[in-house]
Amino acid sequence: MTLTPARITRREDGTPFAPDYDDVYHSSDGGPAQAREVFLAGNQLPARWAGRAVFTVFETGFGLGLNFLVTLNTWRNDTSHCERLHYIAIEKHPLTRTDLATCHAAWPELAEEAAAQQAQWPLPLPGHHRLHFFGGAVTLTLVFGDIADVWPQLDMPFDACYLDGFAPARNPDMWQPALLRQCGRLAAPGATLATYTTAAAVRHALTAAGFNVQRLPGYGRKRHRLTAVFNPPAWQSAHAIAVTPKTDARQALIIGAGLAGAAVAERLASRGWQITVIDALPAAAGGASGIRAGLLHPHLSPDDALLSRLIRHGFLYALATWKRLSDAGHPLSGRCDGMAHVAQNQLNEAGMASTAARLGLPGEYAQFMDRSALSASCGLSLNAGGYWYPQAGWMAPATLIEALLKQSGANRLFNCRVDRLEQHAGQWQAINADGAVIAQAAVAILANSHDAARLSPFAYPLQRVRGQLTYLPGSALPGLRHAVAGPAYAVKTADDMLVIGSTYSEEDESSQVSAADHAANLAMMGKLFPDHQNIVTAPLSGFTGFRAATADHLPLIGALPDLDAIRSLGLELAGQAVDNMPRRPGIYGALGYGSRGLLWAAMGGELLASLIHGEPLPVEAPLAAAMDPARGALRRMRQGELP
Ligand SMILES: Cc1cc2nc3c(=O)[nH]c(=O)nc-3n(C[C@H](O)[C@H](O)[C@H](O)COP(=O)(O)OP(=O)(O)OC[C@H]3O[C@@H](n4cnc5c(N)ncnc54)[C@H](O)[C@@H]3O)c2cc1C
Numbered sequence: 001m002t003l004t005p006a007r008i009t010r011r012e013d014g015t016p017f018a019p020d021y022d023d024v025y026h027s028s029d030g031g032p033a034q035a036r037e038v039f040l041a042g043n044q045l046p047a048r049w050a051g052r053a054v055f056t057v058f059e060t061g062f063g064l065g066l067n068f069l070v071t072l073n074t075w076r077n078d079t080s081h082c083e084r085l086h087y088i089a090i091e092k093h094p095l096t097r098t099d100l101a102t103c104h105a106a107w108p109e110l111a112e113e114a115a116a117q118q119a120q121w122p123l124p125l126p127g128h129h130r131l132h133f134f135g136g137a138v139t140l141t142l143v144f145g146d147i148a149d150v151w152p153q154l155d156m157p158f159d160a161c162y163l164d165g166f167a168p169a170r171n172p173d174m175w176q177p178a179l180l181r182q183c184g185r186l187a188a189p190g191a192t193l194a195t196y197t198t199a200a201a202v203r204h205a206l207t208a209a210g211f212n213v214q215r216l217p218g219y220g221r222k223r224h225r226l227t228a229v230f231n232p233p234a235w236q237s238a239h240a241i242a243v244t245p246k247t248d249a250r251q252a253l254i255i256g257a258g259l260a261g262a263a264v265a266e267r268l269a270s271r272g273w274q275i276t277v278i279d280a281l282p283a284a285a286g287g288a289s290g291i292r293a294g295l296l297h298p299h300l301s302p303d304d305a306l307l308s309r310l311i312r313h314g315f316l317y318a319l320a321t322w323k324r325l326s327d328a329g330h331p332l333s334g335r336c337d338g339m340a341h342v343a344q345n346q347l348n349e350a351g352m353a354s355t356a357a358r359l360g361l362p363g364e365y366a367q368f369m370d371r372s373a374l375s376a377s378c379g380l381s382l383n384a385g386g387y388w389y390p391q392a393g394w395m396a397p398a399t400l401i402e403a404l405l406k407q408s409g410a411n412r413l414f415n416c417r418v419d420r421l422e423q424h425a426g427q428w429q430a431i432n433a434d435g436a437v438i439a440q441a442a443v444a445i446l447a448n449s450h451d452a453a454r455l456s457p458f459a460y461p462l463q464r465v466r467g468q469l470t471y472l473p474g475s476a477l478p479g480l481r482h483a484v485a486g487p488a489y490a491v492k493t494a495d496d497m498l499v500i501g502s503t504y505s506e507e508d509e510s511s512q513v514s515a516a517d518h519a520a521n522l523a524m525m526g527k528l529f530p531d532h533q534n535i536v537t538a539p540l541s542g543f544t545g546f547r548a549a550t551a552d553h554l555p556l557i558g559a560l561p562d563l564d565a566i567r568s569l570g571l572e573l574a575g576q577a578v579d580n581m582p583r584r585p586g587i588y589g590a591l592g593y594g595s596r597g598l599l600w601a602a603m604g605g606e607l608l609a610s611l612i613h614g615e616p617l618p619v620e621a622p623l624a625a626a627m628d629p630a631r632g633a634l635r636r637m638r639q640g641e642l643p
């Protein structure tokens with residue numbers, strides 16, 4: 001899964017050059033001008049995005065990001081630009097941030113855009129990376145990986161396409177005719193395409209994919225360039241991609257003011273939605289999100305399994321979100337400057353070492369350390385070695401939820417328990433036990449944890465898993481500099497409180513803090529820190545909460561299923577993919593965050609907002625499908641067990 005970073009040199013005239021491909025990154029006759037003429041004008045931009053709510057540009061070969069910077073700059077200076085611009089780009093060899101900055105320095109006219117791109121430049125990790133610009137109006141989704149692997153998995157229709165690999169003769173992988181057929185699969189009606197090459201094989205492949213191809217005078221020394229319009233024959237035009245239906249009524253009610261609900265509120269509000277957040281309790285963060293501090297860290301598996309890939313998304317997107325909120329002036333209480341993940345035993349430690357070696361991850365993401373190095377990093381002697389995650393750490397959820405709600409400008413209706421939801425004339429009404437309407441909107445989002453299935457059943461049980469935290473004065477573990485996780489976790493908060501957690505019980509229904517669970521937490525501490533076997537300070541205080549866990553450890557994020565329709569269609573649906581399950585209109589879930597609310601919340605908010613608003617998704621289609629709330633209904637229907 002290691003990505004090979006770009007190797008970049010200069011030609012005599014200063015043009016960035018890739019020795020491994022024996023080709024230049026852009027025309028020696030001028031990079032920005034080439035981008036404007038070949039790629040933007042070739043797609044009739046900016047004219048074609050005028051007046052559009054969402055417009056999507058797709059690029060093969062992100063490289064230095066020059067085409068992106070020019071597009072961003074054009075969008076910024078265009079008074080009739082589309083409301084939201086999505087730019088999706090594939091890249092196999094990401095540049096280092098330093099190389100990027102060196103290349104960008106050649107274009108002072110793009111300095112502002114370049115600085116914004118460099119500031120958010122992701123770690124070289126495979127998969128999708130979503131970056132936001134200009135308050136979120138422009139979104140860049142970078143897909144790091146080999147085009148042959150990642151393009152067929154993309155499910156995002158484009159309006160304009162820039163084909164910009166190195167020259168076909170030098171970089172044939174980028175121009176395989178079979179691969180270029182993806183252009184036809186992903187082109188939205190009326191889509192256009194542009195490239196600098198006029199190679200016959202490329203023209204033929206595009207024509208076969210349903211494009212009308214035209215040769216125009218080329219840029220600089222090039223004789224010709226290519227533009228194309230998607231105009232497939234009738235038999236070919238049935239669109240493989242389901243374009244998400246979107247609503248023009250940008251009003252939503254969200255039930256639940258925990259991590260899940262607050263994050264969705266903020267992401268929808270960034271798209272101009274008016275949000276009402278309803279909670280049964282008198283204040284936000286009153287449910288499981290009331291933990292004083294929780295951890296945020298990656299998950300590694302030797303085969304980079306689906307869960308690890310999704311957690312990678314969640315982790316990176318959460319970090320970026322927290323930075324964005326903090327930069328916007330919201331006071332967050334948390335620290336993500338390193339965290340230790342201690343092995344449970346010798347066998348586990350050996351497994352961690354071999355997984356790290358096998359994955360070859362960038363050290364800024366995760367690295368294996370032996371016991372003495374890991375202990376030195378955290379400031380206390382640990383029982384074993386394990387992973388060091390340099391960007392991981394902890395967060396006080398209440399401060400994050402407050403920041404998200406404030407940023408969203410949501411109307412908060414607290415002390416209001418939703419008894420039922422009813423849909424009248426396209427509006428979802430949240431109704432209390434007295435039959436009064438609390439609020440109504442075209443879209444309803446259930447972020448109310450265990451109570452959600454009562455309001456709109458989805459046939460995937462959420463287990464109630466009780467957990468207890470123990471709170472001690474920070475002096476109980478002197479010297480601890482960073483959060484530590486393993487058989488238990490320990491975090492020192494900003495107000496010098498030591499948070500120790502946490503128990504995990506599916507049987508215990510008590511919401512009272514118990515002495516037995518404190519004892520269990522303290523005993524687990526002994527397994528992390530051998531020199532601190534008997535931390536006892538009295539009186540002990542703590543917190544209990546109930547996680548909403550799923551059997552497959554993945555959250556439920558997306559449109560909620562219509563169980564009646566699934567039941568009546570029955571076996572007709574059995575062979576279908578989960579995204580083809582019938583849905584109830586306008587009702588969505590952000591549920592089942594289990595023990596990872598801090599990790600799923602930001603990504604879940606962006607995924608749901610993208611789905612609802614009809615935009616490209618922030619994650620690979622198979623990963624979105626794995627979190628689909630209809631998966632339980634599909635499985636149970638196939639097994640003949642749908643209640
Ligand atoms: C002990 C413990 C330790 C944990 N440690 C971590 C950790 O280290 N890292 C991490 O990422 N996660 C951790 N978690 C998990 C994390 O706390 C949860 O995943 C997260 O808080 C779930 O957020 P939520 O918004 O889905 O649910 P909640 O925070 O429970 O919010 C649901 C809200 O819905 C409201 N509600 C319910 N029904 C209704 C209704 N009918 N009408 C109106 N309102 C309603 C509730 O009042 C509540 O406010 C821990 C959890 C526990 C219990």
Ligand SMILES: C[S@@+](CC[C@H](N)C(=O)[O-])C[C@H]1O[C@@H](n2cnc3c(N)ncnc32)[C@H](O)[C@@H]1O
Pocket residue numbers: 006024025026059060061062063064065066067068090091092093145146147148164165166171173174
């Ligand atoms: C001409 S450069 C792109 C320049 C870029 N569009 C810009 O504006 O700066 C071609 C890019 O394609 C990338 N590339 C080459 N082979 C690839 C592959 N198999 N999959 C994905 N990207 C690839 C290269 O790493 C390089 O960054």
